[in-house]
Amino acid sequence: MRRKKGLKLNLNELAARLNATLVQDEGNEVIIEGLATLDDALGHNLSFVGSAKLRDKAINSKAGAFLVNYDLQLEGRPCLQVENVWRGVIQTIDIFYPDEKAITGIHPSAVIDPLAKIGRGVHIGPNAVVEKEARIGNDTEIGAQCYVGRAAVIGENTVLYPNVTIQERVIVGSRVILHSGVVLGADGFKYEVIDGLPCKVPQVGIVVIEDEVEIGANTCIDRAFLGETRIGHGTKIDNLVQVGHNCRIGNFNAMAAGVGFSGSVTTGTGCIFWGQAGIREQVTVGDGTIVGGQSGVTGDLPAGAHVFGTPAVPLRDAARQNAALKRLPDLIRRVNKMERKPTK
Numbered sequence: 001m002r003r004k005k006g007l008k009l010n011l012n013e014l015a016a017r018l019n020a021t022l023v024q025d026e027g028n029e030v031i032i033e034g035l036a037t038l039d040d041a042l043g044h045n046l047s048f049v050g051s052a053k054l055r056d057k058a059i060n061s062k063a064g065a066f067l068v069n070y071d072l073q074l075e076g077r078p079c080l081q082v083e084n085v086w087r088g089v090i091q092t093i094d095i096f097y098p099d100e101k102a103i104t105g106i107h108p109s110a111v112i113d114p115l116a117k118i119g120r121g122v123h124i125g126p127n128a129v130v131e132k133e134a135r136i137g138n139d140t141e142i143g144a145q146c147y148v149g150r151a152a153v154i155g156e157n158t159v160l161y162p163n164v165t166i167q168e169r170v171i172v173g174s175r176v177i178l179h180s181g182v183v184l185g186a187d188g189f190k191y192e193v194i195d196g197l198p199c200k201v202p203q204v205g206i207v208v209i210e211d212e213v214e215i216g217a218n219t220c221i222d223r224a225f226l227g228e229t230r231i232g233h234g235t236k237i238d239n240l241v242q243v244g245h246n247c248r249i250g251n252f253n254a255m256a257a258g259v260g261f262s263g264s265v266t267t268g269t270g271c272i273f274w275g276q277a278g279i280r281e282q283v284t285v286g287d288g289t290i291v292g293g294q295s296g297v298t299g300d301l302p303a304g305a306h307v308f309g310t311p312a313v314p315l316r317d318a319a320r321q322n323a324a325l326k327r328l329p330d331l332i333r334r335v336n337k338m339e340r341k342p343t344k
Contacts, residue, residue, distance in 0.1 A: 002097040008033050011065055011078055014046070018091055020080035023073060030064040030078055034096045035089065038063065046092060049074070050085050067092065102141050125162065137174060149185065155211065167223065173211035181218035184209065188222040188245025188263060201225065203245060216241065216257070244281070256293070268303060
């Protein structure tokens with residue numbers, strides 16, 4: 001949990017902590033008490049300029065000082081120059097809003113099976129349940145009302161926010177973050193029509209979440225039919241995402257809210273799926289592909305593709321199609337006018 005620490009630092013002290021170069025201080029004794037956006041900053045705030053396009057807005061801001069890249073200066077305003085503004089922002093947040101770990105220990109109301117294995121420095125919150133043969137690694141946090149199923153495995157330094165559900169035999173790596181409402185290992189959606197009726201096909205596989213994955217609130221990742229559903233190392237998933245059974249999501253993918261994967265989708269490394277994109281079953285998506293918001297992917301995509309629309313097509317083709325659609329009403333009027341002309 002992060003909360004403001006109430007720290008006050010002058011610019012020289014803050015520059016030392018950030019390994020930043022202080023320029024245009026003008027001898028002012030500016031005291032910084034926190035970080036704020038250009039719109040909201042006041043004299044006791046440090047703000048940040050992520051792009052040269054925001055230069056004029058920054059100069060007119062009320063912020064006491066600014067975090068900028070080395071190639072940017074703001075005339076007459078104190079600046080802390082760093083190699084990368086966003087790295088500096090993260091460091092500043094860590095200074096003024098430190099991440100406080102939960103107190104180690106098991107809450108009296110938690111239900112822990114005697115055959116579960118709990119590592120050192122683990123926190124387990126109120127009303128959490130850890131089933132038989134589950135294993136939880138060192139320094140992991142299990143929030144209130146979480147459920148860890150039988151024979152599930154959780155690595156070290158992983159955080160489960162309240163109300164996360166990890167079903168039986170699911171494997172979660174180290175330094176993973178699971179936000180509230182995440183469900184790992186629910187049955188995949190698999191029915192076959194037998195004698196005219198839908199018949200459920202049992203889902204007996206598992207889910208594997210590799211190290212340093214973050215999964216947003218109310219996202220569901222279904223267990224595999226027979227093998228495994230796998231989320232690759234470093235992948236970041238937003239809220240309300242659905243990953244179907246037997247999907248194999250590559251390393252360092254990113255998915256915005258509302259994305260949906262049908263079963264058995266495979267993605268490469270570094271793919272990006274913008275909000276509400278949908279991917280058909282058994283599709284393969286190549287490395288570095290970008291799928292635009294609300295797009296429907298119905299076939300395999302090569303590495304480096306950038307697609308948009310339903311069905312998804314290369315971005316340049318989608319732009320042409322949209323331009324043509326804008327001209328369609330005028331074209332219809334012209335055709336109707338031509339059809340009303342008397343024929344000779």
